[in-house]
Amino acid sequence: MRERKLYTNNPMYGGGGGMYDHQMLWSSHPFAHPSTFDTLAVDPALRDGVRADLLRFVRRREHYARAGRAWKRGYLLHGPPGTGKTSLIAAIANLLEFDIYDLELTAVGSNSDLRLLLASTRPKSLIVVEDIDCSLGLFDRTRTSSPGQDDEFDDPAGTPRPLRMSPYPPRGRERISLSGVLNFVDGLWSSCVGERLIVFTTNHVDRLDPALLRPGRMDRKIELGYCKAHALRVLARNYLGDDDRGPADDCRYEKLIGEAERLLEEVHLTPADVAEVFMGCDGDGAPAALQKLVDDLNSKRIARKCAVSNNDG
Template identity: 70%
Template sequence: MEMVLDWRSVGSLLATIMVFRTAMRDFLPPEAEIFLRRLLTRLAAAFRPHVGTILIDEADGASGGANDLYDASQLYLGARCLATAPTVRLHKPRQAPRPVASLPDAHTTHDVFRGVLVKWTARPVERGASAGGGGGGVFNPYNPYGRGGGGGEPRRLELQFPRQHRELIHGHYIQHVIDEATKMRLRSRERRLYTNRAAAPGDDHHRLWTSHAFSHPSTFDTLAVDPALRDDIRADLLRFAARREHYARVGRAWKRGYLLHGPPGTGKTSLVAAIANLLEFDVYDLELTTVPTNSHLRRLLVSTTPKSVIVVEDIDCSLDLSDRKNKARDDENAAQLSIISPAAAAAMAAMGRESISLSGVLNFVDGLWSSCVGERLMVFTTNHPERLDPALLRPGRMDRKIELGYCSPPALRVLAKNYLGVGDEGCEDAADDPDTVSGLMADAEGLLAAGVLITPADIAEVFMGCDGAGATAALRKLADELRRRRDAPAVPVTAEAAMTTE
């Protein structure tokens, strides 16, 4: 009987609650209902532990771009906190050496920082609820298929911590996460070789470049250049990479420009690869002939990343960079055309405004847009520096002009060591007589010192043709080639060749 009375009491209590709830909805003003809800929430919070919360959205609410802090947090969690998690999300980018782990939605993991336990939770965000409004069209390496075209919800990381440690979390832990993620990226990143795509309507910044793994074997130790010049370039590069604060203090963008010039085959491309390998930078090979306008050139510039080398090879062949010298003549021709056909003159003027120009290249190298991405080298190569406009060569745009000339005796010694194993300590191949090898090396060096012109590429081709025949045969063939060039009659310069040179 007591059990029956107890159940009757419970039933009466539930009925009373339902009646009270209905009365609240029907008779209580909305303002009073909101006030009561807030009051109950505060009362409940008073009995809960004091917890601080930081929300890290996948997309930046202001611009809709990817949130670097979200990416850094996922990378940090994947390396530090997910080893014991019951569930992880794995994603392997194309050509990446290993998969990347991240925290799945509605899952939690923990971390300890200076004795303070923090909790990370991944949550999906309903479209319209986040500041970014869904962040449509933003690429993220942890959500490669969830953006654009109506696919996938944006995500958010929730960081919870004891409120009394707010200063520690805000002032130190967040920066710790960013620093550790940066170190992991540098240790594991695969350097890339990028080339710009032909422009097409609707291209975004993620489709301006195509990339491949960069694995060029050239190093400063294998460069066939004068050792003093090689060491000077290496010291200049290392000094540049270590002087971020200096550039900020003097008010200059953290970038440096190199002009590499010299005859074909003197090692300009190999030097670019050695620079990238020394600094561990990505390489952006910019083909100016596929860039339609100055504005597209600016888009290419701002879409590059820090720690990169932007290379424009054979700049004199890519476009006419001497247009200011011919401006008066072009203006005269345009004036004559406007008299003959005003419509044709207007079309030519519009075409000229839309095409890439010397002014666009100068702004690309040293304008305001050039400071958008720091820690970057710009390297131009040319076989004919005299064809370039002086404005492109002034300090601040081309900080160093490096001439790579014909092979010298020190450069020959580098090539002999690389290809034949011939060094100061002798010859690696026991079948070669050391005295004979030394004599042939002295003959070749003497011919080079006497003014015989041959490029390092030509010497490398001679050595490659004697692969397996031994150092003696290779050096004898090189000495014969140098004598042939010394004794060959000088080729007269024709009027047509002189005009082409001019």
């Protein structure tokens, strides 16, 4: 019955050694996100595989000790914006009854401060860094150019760019380095608190340095993609319900959802896009909401074909 918490780190610079306690380092709020594995709009095989992996992890304390490994696991969630990365994090916390530490790296002054924050977390927790590629510019050192040069026109307007980092720290204060983040994930300090998940999210997995992605740091990489048939049916159940429909409505419902499933094979919409359509039709009934989705998908399909024809011409 313990109330679970969502923590965020307070700004800190210059290192504080032992003078900081948990309450000074982290601000907390009650965690009450409603997402569960039953409400996730993801492929059922992926959903069930992740759930089984998590339940296996929390049962294996003795196995980790016998193998000489810290009792932790790293997850990398990647995919386009709106594909459910945050919802999956909340569902994991609800499944395992873990607290969440939402770590904002740009508010951490140095590698030593990062270690201090890590050591101050508690067991049964998820340490989350969202948009890791945008936090500190931890992009792939093997690339010949920085992100944003080769793919300048690939991102939608407003997509944050990874910050470029000088190889030299600013005067007067150390900054977090890639080495500091790697040690945070699987160095000696990572073993100071047991039964913990470290979760990174990114929209651009190809931009991250390979050293960050190897097993032992990110043990499982989970790709969350665009909305397909199963995800659509989960969203329809979540937002539109399945009660109080007569035989005629059921027939129309199945016809419309089948048409939407077919169109989603051609048109890329994220689960967040589909949810927004359903939210805008609240109270209109399931068939009306599905008809609106089909109309939107048809409009996007036609616009896409026109754009391809114009480019070919």
